[in-house]
C-alpha cells in the first residue's frame with residue numbers, strides 16, 4: 140500500500156487545520172452559509188435530510204486494516220455506530236455534527252485518510268478494479284497509476300474549479316470491474332504489439348441525467364507521457380466546458396457536442412503544450428510509487444490445496460460461497476474474497492462498527508492486513524490462502540456477512556435514496572431489501588444466474604441504474620414514489636445503457652414487476668448458460684414489455 | 692387530478708451546529724419534534740414563517756430552511772413523504788428514529 144511521505148502528511152495536516160478554522164468561523168457566524176458551503180463541500184461535508192454527511196475518500200478502494208479499524212472507531216464515536224460503503228468505493232457517515240468535524244478529520248488524518256476531493260467540481264477520488272494487484276488477468280496493477288493521478292490531481296489549482304465534477308476510473312485488466320466507460324475518463328492498461336505497457340483512454344462517459352458510454356479517444360499513451368495527455372484532456376474541457384448550464388457542464392456533453400474525433404484532435408493540439416510544461420512524472424518517481432505496490436511475498440503453495448478441496452466436498456454451502464465470492468488469485472493457493480455487504484433483506488453497503496472491526500481483524504489474520512472496497516458496495520479481502528477460506532467464511536457467518544451471492548440477483552446496488560439523501564425523489568434501500576428478500580432463496584438465485592440490479596433514488600444515478608441489467612429509478616409522481624424499470628445496462632467491458640421499458644410502478648408493485656421480468660427471462664433463455672444480459676441482447680425488450688404491460 | 696395545495700404549513704430547517712432536523716415552535720424556539728411546530732393556516736402566516744426562517748438563517752442558527760405542507764388536523768403531520776421521513780428518520784433504520792412528539796415528561 141502507498142504510505143504517505145512528508146509532503147502528503149503536511150498537506151493533509153494543513154488542510155485539516157484550515158478547514159477546522161473555517162468550521163469555527165462558521166459556528167461563530169464569521170462565515171455565512173453561502174460562503175461556507177463551497178468550503179465544506181471541498182471537504183466532503185454535505186447536508187442530508189437528518190444531519191450532515193461526511194464522505195471519506197478511500198483512494199482506489201484500498202484500505203489497510205488499521206484504517207478500517209479507525210473508520211469503525213469513528214462510526215462509533217461520531218456517528219450512530221455504522222457507516223455506508225458507496226459506489227465510488229468511498230465511505231459515508233450519515234449522522235455527523237458540524238461542531239465535531241475538526242476532531243473527526245484529525246482522527247482520519249492520523250491514519251492517512253481525509254475527505255478531500257469527495258465533492259465539488261474537482262477531480263474526484265480515483266476508483267479502480269478492486270482486484271488490483273491480485274487478479275491473474277491484469278496487465279499492470281492499476282493502483283500505481285491511480286496513485287500517480289491522485290498525487291497529480293490533489294489540490295491541482297487548474298482543476299479545482301472545473302465546470303463540473305470529474306471522475307477517473309482505472310482497470311488493469313481487459314475484464315472491466317471498475318465500470319471505466321461510465322466515467323469522465325476511463326483508463327484501461329494495455330500492452331501494444333511491441334509488448335510495451337500503455338494506457339487506452341476513454342473520455343466522456345457518465346451516468347446521471349444523460350448517460351453516455353465513453354468513446355475511446357486514444358488507444359495507446361505511453362506511461363512516460365500519460366499525465367501530459369490527461370492534462371491536455373482536462374484543459375480542453377476546462378476551456379470549453381459549459382459553465383453556463385449545470386446540466387450541460389460535464390465533459391460527456393462537450394465530447395458529444397464536438398464529436399469524439401474533434402475532441403481528440405483538440406487534445407492532440409493541446410498536448411505539446413502540456414508536454415513542454417513538464418507535467419510528466421520522471422520514471423524514477425513512478426518507480427518510487429510502484430515500490431509501494433510490489434506484491435507481498437506469497438507462500439509457495441501447490442494447487443489443488445487438499446484441505447480446501449475437502450472443505451468444499453464436506454460443505455456444499457461453503458462450496459457455493461467459494462463459487463460466487465472467491466475470485467482467482469494470481470498466486471497459486473490463494474483467493475481474493477469478496478465479502479457480501481448484501482445480507483438477505485439487509486441494507487446494501489451498510490456495516491456496523493463491530494462488523495468493520497471484525498473485517499479488519501480478518502484482514503490482519505488472513506489477508507496480509509489489506510482490504511478493498513468495490514463499486515458494488517462490497518468489501519474484499521484480497522490475499523486469503525485457500526487453506527484459510529473455510530475459517531474466513533465461518534467467521535463471516537458470525538457477523539452476518541457470509542452470504543454467497545456476489546454477482547447474483549441479491550447483490551444489489553442501492554444508493555441512500557430518500558431515507559437519507561436531500562436530492563432524492565424516492566427511497567432506494569427498501570426496494571433493495573424487498574427484492575433481496577423476495578429472491579433470497581439461494582437455489583433460486585443460482586438458477587437465475589448472474590444478474591445485476593441497480594437502484595437509484597433520483598436521476599443523479601449514484602446507484603448506477605443505467606448500468607444495471609435491471610435498473611430501477613425512483614421518481615416522484617405527484618408526491619408519490621414511483622419506480623421506472625430499465626433493462627440491458629452493463630458496466631463492464633461491454634458497457635451499455637439500460638433502456639426504459641415503460642411507465643413506472645408504485646412501491647408496492649415494483650417487486651412483482653421485477654419478478655415478472657426475471658420469470659420472462661427464465662422462460663425464454665436458450666439454456667441455463669445463457670445469462671440474463673445475453674438473453675436480453677438476443678431478444679430485445681419486447682417480450683419483457685409484453686409481460687409487464689401486455690400486448691399493445 | 693391537480694393536487695390541492697395545502698394551506699397549513701410549518702417552518703423547518705436543520706440546526707447549523709449539528710445538522711439536526713428542527714421545527715419552529717409557537718414559543719419562538721426550534722424543536723426536534725414536528726408535532727410541536729407552529730402551524731400557519733393563511734398565506735400571510737406562511738409568509739411570516741418564511742421571514743422568520745430567513746432571519747434565523749441569516750443569524751446562523753439554521754440552514755436548509757423551508758416552509759412545508761402539513762395536513763390539517765389536530766396532530767401536525769407533514770404531507771409529503773420526504774418530510775415524513777425528515778420528521779422521524781430513515782424508514783430502514785427505525786431503531787434510530789425519533790418520535791414525532793417529545794417523550795412524555
Ligand code: SF4
Nearest residue numbers: 554560563596597601
Ligand atoms: S441517486 Fe439521487 S437519491 Fe440516490 S444518492 Fe444520488 S443524489 Fe441521492
